[in-house]
Amino acid sequence: MSGAAPDGGLKRDGGAGGGRKSRWETVAAAVSTALVLFVVATMLYDALARPQTPPSMHVQADTVLQADGMWLVRFRAVNRGHNTAAGVKIEGELMRGAESVEVSEATLDYVPGRSVRHGGLFFRGDPRAFRLELRALGYQEP
Structure with a gap:
């Protein structure tokens, strides 16, 4: 070698x-x-x-399901703005005429600009028997 x-x-x-x-x-x-x-x-x-547009939240109901004796309204929250929203509070209200019957809230941790996030609201009453109003109450800047 x-x-x-x-x-x-x-x-x-x-x-x-x-x-x-x-x-x-x-x-x-x-x-x-x-x-x-x-x-x-x-x-x-x-x-x-x-463009640096602020968050613009639009909330729509997707489906209504019965779950464990409660009613679940699944929703989508669309941020049409370019900026991100954090801690987005979503409110759903069951209405009979001008009278509020029941209110439920959910918080979405983070909704980037130009995106969609999904969530759900629980109600004791059947949301299909009332007028359902969904809205974003507010957000924080991340």
Whole structure:
């Protein structure tokens, strides 16, 4: 073994990167660079050019289910504004004419701008027997 190279006879190029790059390495580098530039440009646009409109919450009922002796109204809260809302308080009220019959509240922890979040409100009475009013009461800035 006195004449054998310690690495099993493999030649090395010195590790200085002087070897030839394959076509696929060049393509991968170009695609990666394009993706990074796209992400940076999108983040810059989002931070500088996007309108900074306050949260604008719109609440709609999706379904009404009976669950464990209670009635569940599943809802969606849509933030049409560009800014994020935190601690969004949603109120549902069952109305008979001008009279309030029952009120339920839920809080959504975090609703990003231009997004939808789902939640539910529990009632003792069947919401289908009354007029259901849903509204966002307020939010905090995160």
